[in-house]
Amino acid sequence: MNRHLVRRFFARLGLYFSVLMLISPAILFFLWMASLALKNESDNTAFPPVFIPNPPTLANFIDVFEKNDFLTYTINSVIVSFSATGLALLLGVPAGYGIAKANASKAAVLILIARVTPGLSYLIPLFLLFQWLGMIGTLTPLVITHLVITVPIVVWIMIGYFEGLPAELEEAALVDGATIWQAFRHVAMPLARPGITVATILAFIFSWNNFIFGVVLAGRTTRTLPVAVYNVLTFEQISWGPLAAAALVVTAPVLLLTLLMQKEIVAGLTAGGVKGG
Amino acid sequence: MNAHASLAEPSAAAPIPRGRNYARRYWVFAVPAAIVVAAVILFPWIFTLFMSVHDWKVSGDTPFVGLANYKKMLFDERFQWAIIRTLAFTAASVIAPMILGVWAAVCFSSKFRLQGLARTIFVLPMMATPVAISLVWTMMFHPQLGVLNYLLSTVGIPPSTWVYDAHTVIPTLVMVETWQWTPLVMLIVLGGIASLPTDPYEAAILDGASPWQMFRHITLPLVFPFIVVAGVIRVIDALKAFDTIYVITLGGPGNASETLNILLYQTAFAYYDLGYGSAMVVVFFLLILLVSMGLLVARRAEVKT
Numbered sequence: 001m002n003r004h005l006v007r008r009f010f011a012r013l014g015l016y017f018s019v020l021m022l023i024s025p026a027i028l029f030f031l032w033m034a035s036l037a038l039k040n041e042s043d044n045t046a047f048p049p050v051f052i053p054n055p056p057t058l059a060n061f062i063d064v065f066e067k068n069d070f071l072t073y074t075i076n077s078v079i080v081s082f083s084a085t086g087l088a089l090l091l092g093v094p095a096g097y098g099i100a101k102a103n104a105s106k107a108a109v110l111i112l113i114a115r116v117t118p119g120l121s122y123l124i125p126l127f128l129l130f131q132w133l134g135m136i137g138t139l140t141p142l143v144i145t146h147l148v149i150t151v152p153i154v155v156w157i158m159i160g161y162f163e164g165l166p167a168e169l170e171e172a173a174l175v176d177g178a179t180i181w182q183a184f185r186h187v188a189m190p191l192a193r194p195g196i197t198v199a200t201i202l203a204f205i206f207s208w209n210n211f212i213f214g215v216v217l218a219g220r221t222t223r224t225l226p227v228a229v230y231n232v233l234t235f236e237q238i239s240w241g242p243l244a245a246a247a248l249v250v251t252a253p254v255l256l257l258t259l260l261m262q263k264e265i266v267a268g269l270t271a272g273g274v275k276g277g
Numbered sequence: 278m279n280a281h282a283s284l285a286e287p288s289a290a291a292p293i294p295r296g297r298n299y300a301r302r303y304w305v306f307a308v309p310a311a312i313v314v315a316a317v318i319l320f321p322w323i324f325t326l327f328m329s330v331h332d333w334k335v336s337g338d339t340p341f342v343g344l345a346n347y348k349k350m351l352f353d354e355r356f357q358w359a360i361i362r363t364l365a366f367t368a369a370s371v372i373a374p375m376i377l378g379v380w381a382a383v384c385f386s387s388k389f390r391l392q393g394l395a396r397t398i399f400v401l402p403m404m405a406t407p408v409a410i411s412l413v414w415t416m417m418f419h420p421q422l423g424v425l426n427y428l429l430s431t432v433g434i435p436p437s438t439w440v441y442d443a444h445t446v447i448p449t450l451v452m453v454e455t456w457q458w459t460p461l462v463m464l465i466v467l468g469g470i471a472s473l474p475t476d477p478y479e480a481a482i483l484d485g486a487s488p489w490q491m492f493r494h495i496t497l498p499l500v501f502p503f504i505v506v507a508g509v510i511r512v513i514d515a516l517k518a519f520d521t522i523y524v525i526t527l528g529g530p531g532n533a534s535e536t537l538n539i540l541l542y543q544t545a546f547a548y549y550d551l552g553y554g555s556a557m558v559v560v561f562f563l564l565i566l567l568v569s570m571g572l573l574v575a576r577r578a579e580v581k582t
Contacts, residue, residue: 011488012389015387016389018380019395022377022380022384026456027398029410029456030405032424036413036416045422048427049424049427090309091310092310094306094307094310097306098303098304098305104304104307107307107311110314114314114318116513117318118516118538118562118565120541120545121322121325121558121562122317123546124325124328124545124554124555125324125555127546128324128551145317147313151310151313180302180303184306209404209405209407209408211524212519212520212523215523226406226407226408229412230524233412233524240416243412244412244416246412247406247408247409254405254406255404258400258401258404259397262396262397266396266400269464270465
């Protein structure tokens with residue numbers, strides 16, 4: 001009995017130690033990121049490094065917004081990600097329903113191929129196309145290319161979700177004389193609301209994070225946040241504080257969303273192995 | 278549950294048209310999405326194939342050159358090195374996250390205090406904006422002022438050159454990739470473990486099996502299909518890795534970390550050789566398609582078990 005308890009104790013200890021080992025790289029990384037963003041420049045380049053900002057300063061954040069027009073880029077990112085996610089929902093939710101109902105696994109394969117294709121391979125032809133259309137330097141090409149990320153995510157998650165719903169309720173509605181559109185709109189869609197939430201969050205995050213489309217297609221005034229923050233690196237290589245502050249500004253919404261909606265995000269990622277771009 | 282299913286039987290036989298027509302009516306729902314997918318996904322594929330057989334610069338004529346772009350690849354040492362580097366980077370960036378990810382999934386499948394919070398923190402690296410985390414890594418790698426070399430010095434390890442030396446750049450990038458994407462492996466395998474039946478474990482505990490024996494002889498064989506799926510997804514993502522490499526090294530120093538994706542970007546958008554770039558895209562895509570065939574086979578195996 002006693003030996004059993006000792007063994008259990010060590011198994012527990014091992015588990016806690018393992019978990020600590022696994023999550024410490026993430027914890028240390030994000031703490032260091034925050035530390036860099038909250039320190040003044042002399043502390044940031046001190047050796048040995050200063051770990052705890054004393055006193056913490058917001059000067060780096062003010063610097064980022066004053067010198068780099070980050071407000072414009074934030075608005076750009078919001079417009080692009082919200083439009084790309086909204087359009088993807090309009091297109092992808094019915095498509096996911098149709099594919100699930102028609103049991104069309106071939107269409108699902110097409111979505112899978114979209115998941116597999118490198119983002120760059122869309123860019124050469126689309127870059128030329130937008131150049132011919134004279135759309136380079138506007139936000140439209142960005143919204144359109146971000147659909148490449150958001151539509152497959154939404155369709156993929158919604159197929160899985162609609163397949164898991166019981167068919168009886170819609171069939172009852174059809175027997176009562178509803179059209180298939182009404183059965184979808186008033187029966188299946190309300191039931192699928194949790195799935196739509198998951199799809200929305202993931203599509204938004206992966207659109208927000210996207211870098212490669214912006215770096216090719218955005219002009220000076222149409223940069224999204226990831227592109228803007230990369231340009232801070234190229235022009236102000238030495239000033240670490242503003243750089244870390246800019247990085248934190250870009251990724252903070254995503255980190256907050258992940259912390260607040262962890263259950264939904266984990267469910268969505270587990271189901272699809274989704275990743276953008 | 279059973280009663281529910283049997284109640285459903287008659288309604289399935291009710292006067293709802295089934296068969297081919299039944300399925301066809303639902304295609305309407307997918308039409309708008311199909312049009313958009315055709316425009317932004319299918320059109321680029323076809324146009325890329327078209328460009329890859331032309332000598333296509335940004336301005337000027339675009340003469341048809343047949344397979345010349347493809348032939349060029351056979352003699353292009355920079356391209357071949359990029360392929361070798363990509364494969365080496367991919368192999369390492371699959372193996373390390375797979376081992377750590379399975380270990381993490383086993384840990385997170387047992388109950389402990391603050392489990393939800395710990396899991397969320399563990400997942401943060403894969404959700405965070407890649408450009409943002411790459412910038413912070415770059416600062417941490419700084420040979421004189423970086424925090425990593427300081428941390429090494431506190432435990433008596435000599436400083437590393439990280440991404441500033443041709444010999445250490447690929448292992449360092451693999452480390453970033455592992456840090457970033459181990460969570461995805463963990464989540465997929467965790468999903469697999471969650472779906473396992475509990476009776477084999479109960480029997481094993483009665484027989485006095487150790488945790489390692491239970492992992493080795495029960496968990497591992499049962500979640501193997503999920504591990505395969507996670508592995509194939511990892512291979513695809515590692516082949517496609519772009520943001521972190523582009524931001525941290527841009528393929529440098531020299532060409533020491535120039536993977537296929539980076540070379541592709543340089544060819545098309547720095548040298549504006551769109552024809553040659555397109556040919557590379559086609560080869561790159563075929564390489565990835567080959568791997569994703571593996572994904573489909575693995576998925577099918579998963580459904581069967």
